[in-house]
Amino acid sequence: MKVTTLKDIANELGISVATVSKALKDYPDVNKGTKEKVLQTARKLNYSPNQLAVNLRTKQTKTIGVIIPTTVHHFFSKVIDGIIEEAEKKGYLVIILQSSEKLFLEKLQVNLLLDKRVDGILMSLSNKTNEFVHLKKVLSRNIPLVLFDKTEPSISCSKVRIDDKKAAYEAVSYLISKGHKKISHFRGDLNPKISNDRFEGYKEALEDHGITYDPSLVYLCNNNTDFEDGYNNAKKLIHENPEVDSIFTITDLVAIGAIKYFNENNIKIPDDVAVFGFSNWFMSSVVSPTLTTVHQPAHQMGVVATEILLDEIELNKENKPCLHKEIILPTKLIFRESC
Amino acid sequence: MKVTTLKDIANELGISVATVSKALKDYPDVNKGTKEKVLQTARKLNYSPNQLAVNLRTKQTKTIGVIIPTTVHHFFSKVIDGIIEEAEKKGYLVIILQSSEKLFLEKLQVNLLLDKRVDGILMSLSNKTNEFVHLKKVLSRNIPLVLFDKTEPSISCSKVRIDDKKAAYEAVSYLISKGHKKISHFRGDLNPKISNDRFEGYKEALEDHGITYDPSLVYLCNNNTDFEDGYNNAKKLIHENPEVDSIFTITDLVAIGAIKYFNENNIKIPDDVAVFGFSNWFMSSVVSPTLTTVHQPAHQMGVVATEILLDEIELNKENKPCLHKEIILPTKLIFRESC
DNA sequence: AAGGGGTTCGAAATCGTTTTCGATACAATC
DNA sequence: GATTGTATCGAAAACGATTTCGAACCCCTT
Numbered sequence: 098m099k100v101t102t103l104k105d106i107a108n109e110l111g112i113s114v115a116t117v118s119k120a121l122k123d124y125p126d127v128n129k130g131t132k133e134k135v136l137q138t139a140r141k142l143n144y145s146p147n148q149l150a151v152n153l154r155t156k157q158t159k160t161i162g163v164i165i166p167t168t169v170h171h172f173f174s175k176v177i178d179g180i181i182e183e184a185e186k187k188g189y190l191v192i193i194l195q196s197s198e199k200l201f202l203e204k205l206q207v208n209l210l211l212d213k214r215v216d217g218i219l220m221s222l223s224n225k226t227n228e229f230v231h232l233k234k235v236l237s238r239n240i241p242l243v244l245f246d247k248t249e250p251s252i253s254c255s256k257v258r259i260d261d262k263k264a265a266y267e268a269v270s271y272l273i274s275k276g277h278k279k280i281s282h283f284r285g286d287l288n289p290k291i292s293n294d295r296f297e298g299y300k301e302a303l304e305d306h307g308i309t310y311d312p313s314l315v316y317l318c319n320n321n322t323d324f325e326d327g328y329n330n331a332k333k334l335i336h337e338n339p340e341v342d343s344i345f346t347i348t349d350l351v352a353i354g355a356i357k358y359f360n361e362n363n364i365k366i367p368d369d370v371a372v373f374g375f376s377n378w379f380m381s382s383v384v385s386p387t388l389t390t391v392h393q394p395a396h397q398m399g400v401v402a403t404e405i406l407l408d409e410i411e412l413n414k415e416n417k418p419c420l421h422k423e424i425i426l427p428t429k430l431i432f433r434e435s436c
Numbered sequence: 437m438k439v440t441t442l443k444d445i446a447n448e449l450g451i452s453v454a455t456v457s458k459a460l461k462d463y464p465d466v467n468k469g470t471k472e473k474v475l476q477t478a479r480k481l482n483y484s485p486n487q488l489a490v491n492l493r494t495k496q497t498k499t500i501g502v503i504i505p506t507t508v509h510h511f512f513s514k515v516i517d518g519i520i521e522e523a524e525k526k527g528y529l530v531i532i533l534q535s536s537e538k539l540f541l542e543k544l545q546v547n548l549l550l551d552k553r554v555d556g557i558l559m560s561l562s563n564k565t566n567e568f569v570h571l572k573k574v575l576s577r578n579i580p581l582v583l584f585d586k587t588e589p590s591i592s593c594s595k596v597r598i599d600d601k602k603a604a605y606e607a608v609s610y611l612i613s614k615g616h617k618k619i620s621h622f623r624g625d626l627n628p629k630i631s632n633d634r635f636e637g638y639k640e641a642l643e644d645h646g647i648t649y650d651p652s653l654v655y656l657c658n659n660n661t662d663f664e665d666g667y668n669n670a671k672k673l674i675h676e677n678p679e680v681d682s683i684f685t686i687t688d689l690v691a692i693g694a695i696k697y698f699n700e701n702n703i704k705i706p707d708d709v710a711v712f713g714f715s716n717w718f719m720s721s722v723v724s725p726t727l728t729t730v731h732q733p734a735h736q737m738g739v740v741a742t743e744i745l746l747d748e749i750e751l752n753k754e755n756k757p758c759l760h761k762e763i764i765l766p767t768k769l770i771f772r773e774s775c
Numbered sequence: 776a777a778g779g780g781g782t783t784c785g786a787a788a789t790c791g792t793t794t795t796c797g798a799t800a801c802a803a804t805c
Numbered sequence: 806g807a808t809t810g811t812a813t814c815g816a817a818a819a820c821g822a823t824t825t826c827g828a829a830c831c832c833c834t835t
Contacts, residue, residue, distance in 0.1 A: 457822065
């Protein structure tokens with residue numbers, strides 16, 4: 098019933114709390130005999146240290162915080178999987194918070210984690226995040242911070258991401274190489290760097306291949322209902338630009354919304370319109386036609402970001418300076434039926 | 437840089453730590469003037485209480501632990517979404533751990549959470565969990581525990597789940613009402629209650645409608661690669677029982693694996709074989725043909741389980757006894773093209 | 776002048792560890 | 806016998822907050 102403390106063990110054996118503590122941590126200045134007795138009664142009383150007290154004393158919580166836009170997302174759930182896996186391996190626990198794409202929540206959650214005295218923070222910024230005082234606060238407190246996926250160049254901390262521009266460039270170049278000329282882009286929200294990068298990659302690929310960029314072929318997805326965004330934009334696209342021959346979408350979910358519209362309206366994929374997605378969700382190999390897309394190493398991103406964070410935490414503990422890294426993970430085009 | 441403590445505020449104003457603490461918590465026995473001064477300097481020095489110290493003193497962490505088999509799963513990610521949402525609303529943080537369907541990890545993680553002094557624990561048991569000492573340990577420590585989805589009758593704590601047997605019964609009865617007679621079942625792992633319940637529902641529905649249960653029509657999915665399990669079992673099924681006219685699967689993912697096999701081999705759904713899934717994943721409305729399935733209220737399950745847990749934590753704090761509830765959330769058949 | 780009542784404050788204990796540093800005891804050395 | 810060395814232990818401070826309880830003070834009353 099009652100949780101046993103060092104004091105209980107000390108009382109049981111008639112020795113001091115200090116000795117018990119040292120015995121359990123195998124200090125050299127405690128007799129072998131008493132060490133054994135302490136170990137025995139500790140086991141007998143089912144002792145396990147109160148982490149709260151340990152944390153208060155050592156000023157470490159062996160806990161990291163994660164703030165992401167949402168957990169209900171194949172990409173993020175795989176990242177989380179990687180984070181938890183890596184953290185657990187090194188003995189750290191993970192607190193997860195969702196910003197739900199809201200800046201004020203993101204700020205609030207940063208404060209929660211700081212108050213909780215987490216040893217480090219992992220973040221993927223919300224689509225609405227356009228100021229960064231809350232991130233600077235973390236850095237000024239000397240708490241390691243690693244940004245992944247949705248990052249921000251102006252903040253000097255480690256980052257793990259993909260080269261969105263290059264990946265988009267490659268995808269659109271592939272469409273062009275297959276003879277497509279009227280290439281639409283269903284782009285993401287205007288604020289986050291990744292959707293701007295992908296948009297830039299799209300534009301640059303067009304221009305490098307002698308196709309003039311046509312703004313009327315670009316459609317915005319910002320309702321946070323990716324699937325319906327894709328569906329509705331596909332409908333608009335077909336009415337406004339019937340001669341379109343392909344689409345490059347910001348994400349697979351948008352692509353799948355478009356595919357659904359095309360399937361329902363007897364528009365053949367890829368013959369009438371080719372579709373190129375982004376992320377390589379599990380679903381993209383299941384949908385019909387299967388979706389050509391860009392593979393994003395989600396699990397690896399979680400693992401690598403956590404590795405870097407834990408390294409920085411260790412360096413921090415020893416008061417060593419740490420250089421911030423920016424890791425660019427490789428992407429890969431996955432060719433399937435939709436192109 | 438340095439984090440401010442109560443002491444800093446006290447020194448700044450030349451008063452005691454005790455008064456500062458009481459001023460910040462609006463105790464009646466502190467002068468209005470000093471209250472204001474304390475509030476001002478607290479704001480000026482950007483004070484926020486060290487939760488570690490607060491927790492140690494108050495013996496509450498305002499943190500709950502969650503142990504689930506995996507996060508990379510549409511169902512669980514929606515449950516997590518509900519949990520985090522509800523917890524955050526009430527000012528609680530959430531630590532998430534994955535058992536990866538391994539009993540020894542589940543046990544270890546329970547201990548981690550107990551050491552961390554979480555205020556309560558939310559669990560969905562792994563498929564391999566067939567002993568429960570670790571759960572009893574939680575209860576004996578008087579820490580509220582709520583099981584959801586994968587629960588265990590022999591443990592006396594609150595539970596939130598669906599009526600798996602009834603849902604399966606309804607699904608299979610629907611197949612029968614549509615004239616199907618050779619109904620296969622792709623069942624889940626042998627251990628967990630939910631897959632046995634669904635199996636029982638399947639069997640009972642057959643028997644109640646005068647169809648004799650045929651064990652050779654039941655296939656096991658236990659490779660934890662649901663999708664491929666479905667694909668491979670579909671292949672075996674067609675070779676061993678070519679006259680089959682429908683399948684009821686343990687989960688949508690299995691169903692989608694089967695659908696993929698049927699699509700590839702020109703077996704028409706639902707004309708040759710009808711497919712009935714379970715869970716109503718997002719994907720099931722996207723796949724072709726769209727999947728008839730059982731809707732499971734995942735988000736709600738997370739919210740309700742958390743509500744109950746937090747209620748029990750409150751009661752616990754006041755040393756009031758609490759009755760354990762068992763909530764059965766309603767399911768719903770979703771009719772689409774595959775049946 | 777004594778007592779009662781109200782206001783305002785702070786000393787100190789407490790939560791459960793960790794860790795420093797001094798104390799003690801005993802053996803060995805010269 | 807004084808000194809040094811070694812082994813073993815524990816008192817106490819510290820981490821940063823919360824909370825009890827008594828002290829101090831002033832104002833009124835009688």
